[in-house]
Amino acid sequence: MKIDLYEKVWMIGTAGMLTVFFGVIAYEAVAMGRMPPSHIETIDPKTVMTDPRFAPQGVRVANDGSVHVHTVGLTFTWLPGEITLPAGLPVTFHITSIDVTHGYQIVRTNAQSMVIPGYVSQFTTTFDPGDYLVVCNEYCGVGHHTMFAKMKVVPAEQWQGPGGATAAPAGATTEAGHDH
Numbered sequence: 170m171k172i173d174l175y176e177k178v179w180m181i182g183t184a185g186m187l188t189v190f191f192g193v194i195a196y197e198a199v200a201m202g203r204m205p206p207s208h209i210e211t212i213d214p215k216t217v218m219t220d221p222r223f224a225p226q227g228v229r230v231a232n233d234g235s236v237h238v239h240t241v242g243l244t245f246t247w248l249p250g251e252i253t254l255p256a257g258l259p260v261t262f263h264i265t266s267i268d269v270t271h272g273y274q275i276v277r278t279n280a281q282s283m284v285i286p287g288y289v290s291q292f293t294t295t296f297d298p299g300d301y302l303v304v305c306n307e308y309c310g311v312g313h314h315t316m317f318a319k320m321k322v323v324p325a326e327q328w329q330g331p332g333g334a335t336a337a338p339a340g341a342t343t344e345a346g347h348d349h
């Protein structure tokens with residue numbers, strides 16, 4: 170079979186590129202342990218509501234002053250339905266589902282994650298003050314469009330966590346009250 174020179178060049182070039190791409194992905198996954206963020210931590214969907222990671226749901230301040238949000242998704246709501254967070258400080262979200270796959274999306278930010286039963290999705294981000302809407306962006310059933318929550322972000326110095334806990338600025342280097 171005779172293959173035209175240019176055709177041969179394109180075939181070899183394409184095969185070479187695919188080999189390189191596959192090699193990079195395989196190397197990152199195996200040697201560097203790089204995985205989709207939603208698949209790092211597992212949980213039994215049946216025991217989420219009693220698991221200390223999600224009972225109770227809501228905002229927590231860790232011993233180091235870092236702020237965490239623990240949210241459970243279920244058809245067709247996010248628990249809790251309303252949270253208040255400090256502006257300008259890193260907030261880490263831990264989200265799981267007790268039934269089907271949902272999508273946690275904080276509207277008008279780049280914060281979003283798939284939420285898959287059996288896994289704990291996690292991401293860390295910061296916010297400007299304001300009122301935000303959280304929606305579900307993964308079709309999950311007849312009530313999908315009604316699945317939302319509210320998020321309020323207030324200046325860090327006005328914010329208090331559960332039991333009056335205050336958040337520590339990351340690395341304690343930034344002055345409270347700086348804004349973007």
Ligand code: CUA
Pocket residue numbers: 243244245270271272305306307308309310313314316
């Ligand atoms: Cu939950 Cu769509």
